[in-house]
Amino acid sequence: MVFGVLILAISCQTREQLNTSMVIETKTAVDSVTGLVIDKNFELIRGQCTACHSAKLITQNSASREGWEQMIRWMQRDQGLWDLGANEALILDYLALHYGPKKKGRRTPLTNIDWYYLQE
Numbered sequence: 001m002v003f004g005v006l007i008l009a010i011s012c013q014t015r016e017q018l019n020t021s022m023v024i025e026t027k028t029a030v031d032s033v034t035g036l037v038i039d040k041n042f043e044l045i046r047g048q049c050t051a052c053h054s055a056k057l058i059t060q061n062s063a064s065r066e067g068w069e070q071m072i073r074w075m076q077r078d079q080g081l082w083d084l085g086a087n088e089a090l091i092l093d094y095l096a097l098h099y100g101p102k103k104k105g106r107r108t109p110l111t112n113i114d115w116y117y118l119q120e
């Protein structure tokens, strides 16, 4: 019995270490309530973009800066979204940076490579 508890404690610890290394790898902190990426513009997005709907609409979407601008225009035209003023540029920066077009599964192929023969 005591033995079992001990093993449990050890396995919890390794899991914690794993989680920590995962956070370091992804390098982005995410707000646990909204799911939005936290950076210097996060508060602005939370304030301006979660009043009418869940932030999930944002986190599940991805678009270029132009694409996000079109969505904002559409909400302004049809959904009662207000003029974002000077904040709009910051909001678009944030959206395009964190919710830009889906990244490809692989890195893009290298170009301009100087190939060379391996010497034996």
Ligand code: HEC
Pocket: 048, 049, 050, 051, 052, 053, 057, 058, 061, 071, 072, 075, 079, 080, 081, 082, 091, 095
């Ligand atoms: C005045 C209310 C309001 C505000 C504020 C608002 N939206 Fe929306 N938004 C809507 C409505 C209404 C919809 C449609 C919801 C639905 O279809 O359920 C919507 C839909 C969306 C969608 C989904 C679009 C699609 O094509 O499916 C995204 C993404 C989105 N909003 C992002 C944002 C962002 C980013 C902001 C901050 C700049 C924002 N919203 C602020 C009203 C608003």
